[in-house]
Amino acid sequence: MAHRVDNEYDYLFKIVLIGDSGVGKSNILSRFTRNEFCLESKSTIGVEFATRTLQVEGKTIKAQIWDTAGQERYRAITSAYYRGAVGALLVYDITKKLSFENINRWLSELRNHADSNIVIMMVGNKSDLNHLRSVQEEEGQALAEKEGLSFLETSALEALNVEKAFQTILSDIHQIISKKALAAQEAAGSGPPTQGTTINVADSSGNMKKGCCST
């Protein structure tokens, strides 16, 4: 709530947080929207919701984030929340191999129920627990490349890369949107593109762009 700045924003993006139960989705959300971390957090029932407005590439973007319950049977319910989402953070726990192996199931879930253009970012959370690591960063990276996703390891506890993860996905989305807008503009033949926004097509799914902490 601390970040509910105002009602003025250029874009409103809906993002869903998905992944196995207990990988830290809710803490990623609270870290991002309230800069809080709760070691003893409670299970998410159904979905939880929060927003935050931030600057991405010079634009004010309001991120609407839906945090979903991880238990398998909740998918029938949570998939209803995929509608209209332009981005998804697919989270696994680097200390839980199974949560990484389930990434594929979550991907097919997204591909079956979300918009086909949804931007997906894979996130390996709990990087602070390096001594318990069971998924190597390279494995995550490799899978992300294979599936064409961006990738980051985060630690909600240490506030490491959480901001960056959201910045990355939001700017990816922003680029796609402005690319589309540009294409539409050109198709309509209405003169030169507005402003000098660089639209790097090849880079649209690339990862890690901006530094963190814009707020």
Place this chain on the structure above:
Amino acid sequence: MSLRVKKKKKQSSADEENTEDIKPSEDSDDEFYDVEKVDPSEGPVADSANADSGTNRAASQEGYFPWKEELECLVRGGLPMALRGELWQAFVGIGARRVKGYYESLLGVVDGGGDSKGSDSPTKECGDGKPKASQDLSSEKWKGQIEKDLPRTFPGHPALDEDGRNALRRLLTAYARHNPSVGYCQAMNFFAGLLLLLMSEENAFWALTGIMDDYFEGYFSEEMIESQVDQLVLEELVREKFPKLVNHLDYLGVQVAWVAGPWFLSIYMNMLPWETVLRVWDVLLFDGNRVMLFRTALALMELYGPALVTTKDAGDAVTLLQSLAGSTFDSSQLVLTACMGYQAVDEARLQDLRNKHRPSVLSSMENRAKGLLAWRSTNGLASKLYNFKRDTEPLVSISTEQLNDSTDGDANQETSSGNIDDMYHGLTVNTEIDSMPDPKDQVIWLKVELCRLLEERRSAVLRSVCLKYPRSSPV
């Protein structure tokens, strides 16, 4: 314990002798609970579990309880905290369900022997005899989820120390074994945790069983069908009662279910202030069904709708509604608005609406599992059965022959015809026929059981699709 309840009752109700009058006429010494349980269910509730023991008496019940309205008022006014645990147990009717040794037997070593532990199985809940047979087969895959959720249940609460968590683990494990078609579903950890705060472990088990099996049947099972149906029902009710608000929400692209879904699934726990949650539970448990979920949601919409209309985007609307709900400290206002303002929203109305919306939930589930032939062919029958199971008055109209016919029809359609037969066979073996006084009751019981089995099979099929589906599954 029942004594204690009675004693306390005396203070609040002068007509207490009436209870005494009824008691001898019935069977068990725990009758008090049974009476309590049946009493609020005004007439034949279409609840399957009530059907076998409740309906006959419920009809003639009204006259015996001149103090019913008074009691209802008292419940709506909020139960005293000191009595809450006892009264909840009475409302849920745990005395009538309790079977000595059952809880321990569920927690006992899981060995192959499907013995019935020498206990006369509860007549109340049809699933009771069954779990033991299928227990060894189910891999207890819910274990991991329970472990994950133990520390995430009221974290930091002093009662949930090491011992508290162990009790919570036992309780959830016992329930999962008692009703494998539900197993464990997130949210139950909170229900169980709350019950443990208010009553002894075994009583909490019976209360949880009552709540899950009677009040929320089909809600937390693998498919969560009823939970989805209820959201469609609520949506229709909100549309009917608050057209202006819905107009605005439509404009913003907000679905009522986005917010109300978690409300219902958690029975408002963690969604409203604690005192308010308890007040809602008081009424819900007293009512004997989940009507109060709807009434509370409608009351919240009534209270906060005007504020919602001012929001400018979907995120703001959802955030505002959540935070307003979370600060509903005037629990009396909420409960009274809910109970007085929405009396017309009763169980019969809800059942009608559920029957209306259920097919669309079932068909969208079908779409989820698209491409699966087996699933498609069973769906027709399963949903049909499912529907008349819930019907309010099918008890006489549907004969066993019909039921058998349709089963055969399905079996023929299916390549795996043995499947259903096996289940049906297993079903008859496990029945507690002796304890069913009336053949009509037996028929109902069998129908319900068959539906449940079909449901179970359907979810098994669905799961197998999920396993097949992932594109490049390394799992």
